[in-house]
Amino acid sequence: MSDTRTKLLDAAADIVREQGAAGASARAIAARAGVNQALVFYHFETVRKLIDAACRRAVDEAAGRYREQLAAVTSLVGLLDVGRELHRQERDAGNVALMAQLMSGAGRDPVLAEAARYAMDVWVGEIEPVVERALHDSPLAAAIDTVGLARAVSASFLGLELYEGVDPQGAASALDAVQLLGVLVEVVDDLGPLVRLALRAKLRSLRSGA
Amino acid sequence: MSDTRTKLLDAAADIVREQGAAGASARAIAARAGVNQALVFYHFETVRKLIDAACRRAVDEAAGRYREQLAAVTSLVGLLDVGRELHRQERDAGNVALMAQLMSGAGRDPVLAEAARYAMDVWVGEIEPVVERALHDSPLAAAIDTVGLARAVSASFLGLELYEGVDPQGAASALDAVQLLGVLVEVVDDLGPLVRLALRAKLRSLRSGA
DNA sequence: GTCTATAAGATGATAGAC
DNA sequence: GTCTATCATCTTATAGAC
Numbered sequence: 001m002s003d004t005r006t007k008l009l010d011a012a013a014d015i016v017r018e019q020g021a022a023g024a025s026a027r028a029i030a031a032r033a034g035v036n037q038a039l040v041f042y043h044f045e046t047v048r049k050l051i052d053a054a055c056r057r058a059v060d061e062a063a064g065r066y067r068e069q070l071a072a073v074t075s076l077v078g079l080l081d082v083g084r085e086l087h088r089q090e091r092d093a094g095n096v097a098l099m100a101q102l103m104s105g106a107g108r109d110p111v112l113a114e115a116a117r118y119a120m121d122v123w124v125g126e127i128e129p130v131v132e133r134a135l136h137d138s139p140l141a142a143a144i145d146t147v148g149l150a151r152a153v154s155a156s157f158l159g160l161e162l163y164e165g166v167d168p169q170g171a172a173s174a175l176d177a178v179q180l181l182g183v184l185v186e187v188v189d190d191l192g193p194l195v196r197l198a199l200r201a202k203l204r205s206l207r208s209g210a
Numbered sequence: 211m212s213d214t215r216t217k218l219l220d221a222a223a224d225i226v227r228e229q230g231a232a233g234a235s236a237r238a239i240a241a242r243a244g245v246n247q248a249l250v251f252y253h254f255e256t257v258r259k260l261i262d263a264a265c266r267r268a269v270d271e272a273a274g275r276y277r278e279q280l281a282a283v284t285s286l287v288g289l290l291d292v293g294r295e296l297h298r299q300e301r302d303a304g305n306v307a308l309m310a311q312l313m314s315g316a317g318r319d320p321v322l323a324e325a326a327r328y329a330m331d332v333w334v335g336e337i338e339p340v341v342e343r344a345l346h347d348s349p350l351a352a353a354i355d356t357v358g359l360a361r362a363v364s365a366s367f368l369g370l371e372l373y374e375g376v377d378p379q380g381a382a383s384a385l386d387a388v389q390l391l392g393v394l395v396e397v398v399d400d401l402g403p404l405v406r407l408a409l410r411a412k413l414r415s416l417r418s419g420a
Numbered sequence: 421g422t423c424t425a426t427a428a429g430a431t432g433a434t435a436g437a438c
Numbered sequence: 439g440t441c442t443a444t445c446a447t448c449t450t451a452t453a454g455a456c
Contacts, residue, residue, distance in 0.1 A: 004421080019318050022232030025449065036423060041451060043421095077416070097317070103372035104314035107307070108229050116376045124380070144390055148383035151373070152391075155384050156362075159369025162313035163361070166326045170334070173358035174365055180354050181362075181391065183416065187408045188398060198397045206287070206393065214439080235431065246441060251433060253439095 005043050007033040012054035017094030021105040021112060024051055048111040055102055059119040062095040063126050070126055076134045079127070080182040083157060084175060096161035099123075103158065123154045138189045139196035143203065215253050217243040222264035227304030231315040231322060234261055258321040265312055269329040272305040273336050280336055286344045289337070290392040293367060294385060306371035309333075313368065333364045348399045349406035353413065 011033035015024045026047045030037040044050035066086055073079050090096050099119045106113035128150035135141045135149075156178070164171035188195045221243035225234045236257045240247040254260035276296055283289050300306045309329045316323035338360035345351045345359075366388070374381035398405045 002421085020232075020314060022230075022315070023318050026451085027449080037450095038424085038452085039422070047450070100314055100372065103376055104230060104310055105232070106376050108233055113376055120373060120376060120380070140394070145383055145387055148385075148387035151380050151384035152366075152370070152387040155369040155373040155381070156366035157369070158372060159365040159367065160362070162310065162368060162372075163330060163365040166313055166316050166323055166330060170330070170361050171365070173355055174361035177355055177358035177362040181395075183412055184350070184395065184398060184409065185391075187405060187412050188394060190408060190412070191401070191405070194404075195397060195401070198400060199394065202393055202397050202400070212439085236433085237431075247432095248434085248442085249440065257432070 002043070004033075004035050004039055007035060008040060008043060008050060009054045009057055012050050013058040013098065014094075016051060016055060016101050017098045021051060021101045021109075026050075048109060052111050052115045055098060055115045056118055058095060058098055059122050062090060062093070063122050067126065070130050073130050074133055076131075076185050077179075077182045079130050079134055079153070080179050083153070084179065087157060087161065087175070091161065091164060096158065097165065100158055100162050120151075120154060124150045127153055138185075139192055139199065140185070140188065142196075143199060212253070214243075214245050214249055217245060218250060218253060218260060219264045219267055222260050223268040223308065224304075226261060226265060226311050227308045230311045231261060231319075236260075258319060262321050262325045265308060265325045266328055268305060268308055269332050272300060272303070273332050277336065280340050283340050284343060286341075286395050287389075287392045289340050289344055289363070290389050293363070294389065297367060297371065297385070301371065301374060306368065307375065310368055310372050330361075330364060334360045337363055348395075349402055349409065350395070350398070352406075353409060 008029060012024060012029045015029050015032055019028070024047070026040040027037050029047070029050065030040055040047060040050055044053065066082065069082050069085075070079075073082055087096065099116070102112055102116035102119055106116045124147070128147050131146045131150045131153070135144065135146060160171055160174055160178075163174065218239060222234060222239045225239050225242055229238070234257070236250040237247050239257070239260065240250055250257060250260055254263065276292065279292050279295075280289075283292055297306065309326070312322055312326035312329055316326045334357070338357050341356045341360045341363070345354065345356060370381055370384055370388075373384065
């Protein structure tokens with residue numbers, strides 16, 4: 001692969017991370033890459049397509065970096081631990097911010113929307129098997145949709161990342177609260193059949209009540 | 211208050227909701243308001259200050275619309291019910307999208323960052339007393355930071371809103387999963403002292419283990 | 421593949437007539 | 439308060455020399 005191509009891909013991802021998709025102009029990206037502005041269009045046709053390609057590559061790389069760690073996780077608390085480590089490292093790397101930028105830019109750009117959907121699918125695809133494994137012997141397994149939970153976890157981390165950009169201390173306290181909820185689920189797991197019965201009764205009463 | 215001023219405020223909020231902060235140019239806003247472009251600068255000095263004012267007003271109004279409903283909530287499941295109703299209505303009104311746009315634009319604009327922080331503080335201020343009330347008699351009350359939980363709930367809904375813009379069906383299944391977690395917390399509440407003991411033991415073992 | 425030059429348009433913001 | 443006209447600057451994208 002051409003050197004200029006990869007320089008542009010790297011620079012595009014960096015600019016989106018730091019300035020958002022709105023700030024990622026052909027000139028800004030080319031300047032960062034140290035190449036001529038016209039090469040953006042020679043190699044990628046449009047700015048949008050460059051951003052799309054750069055973000056997909058960044059998401060693939062980031063997901064790959066955590067595949068091993070996630071493969072070793074067997075509990076929800078373990079998942080949240082990796083999530084917190086991931087959050088800390090990728091916040092510095094800017095990769096969660098990059099996803100948030102894709103999502104927020106999706107409204108006015110179908111190419112970004114496609115990239116955003118791809119990014120979310122990649123992460124949900126990584127996390128879902130972990131959730132499945134963590135809840136395998138749990139009394140919750142029958143009640144909960146693991147794909148839905150994986151999506152909720154991914155989306156929540158996305159929201160927390162956005163929040164962190166605005167109020168780092170607030171976001172830290174929010175992460176603590178989420179972690180405690182994970183512990184709670186494990187406690188419920190430990191209590192086993194007792195909870196299964198109570199949960200079933202609760203769900204039944206809620207459904208008939210609503 | 212001048213008619214033009216309010217027209218511009220309304221138009222600015224609408225454009226941010228529909229096109230994002232990046233698409234909210236002086237010309238676009240003025241066209242939507244049906245007034246001359248130069249009036250943006252006469253009334254608000256800069257485009258940024260107009261967007262800031264418009265978003266703060268929109269957040270205040272949206273929070274006010276749910277104050278009564280939130281005041282009647284006494285459980286976490288009830289909070290999530292209101293949250294889901296709020297999510298459904300404000301998604302159509304675009305007010306959660308507006309917040310997400312503020313957050314994602316915060317990186318490259320300190321004025322937006324201030325507005326974003328204000329928006330988050332407003333919603334956390336509304337939700338925190340509800341969480342406090344919902345957990346008042348709970349075995350979890352001693353362990354959990356209610357402000358942190360309120361922040362986590364707000365940030366998670368923000369992430370879910372972003373996700374919804376990209377994959378509506380995926381977001382719906384994520385919301386279902388979150389709702390089930392709320393039910394779980396209530397089940398734990400019903401089990402009372404038993405859980406309190408188990409939770410304490412778990413937290414102790416986690417702390418000594420780490 | 422890479423460069424310069426340039427077209428064609430959008431942007432924030434201002435000056436000055438009314 | 440509101441308008442027109444305008445500046446300087448930014449944008450995407452292309453044509454054509456090398």
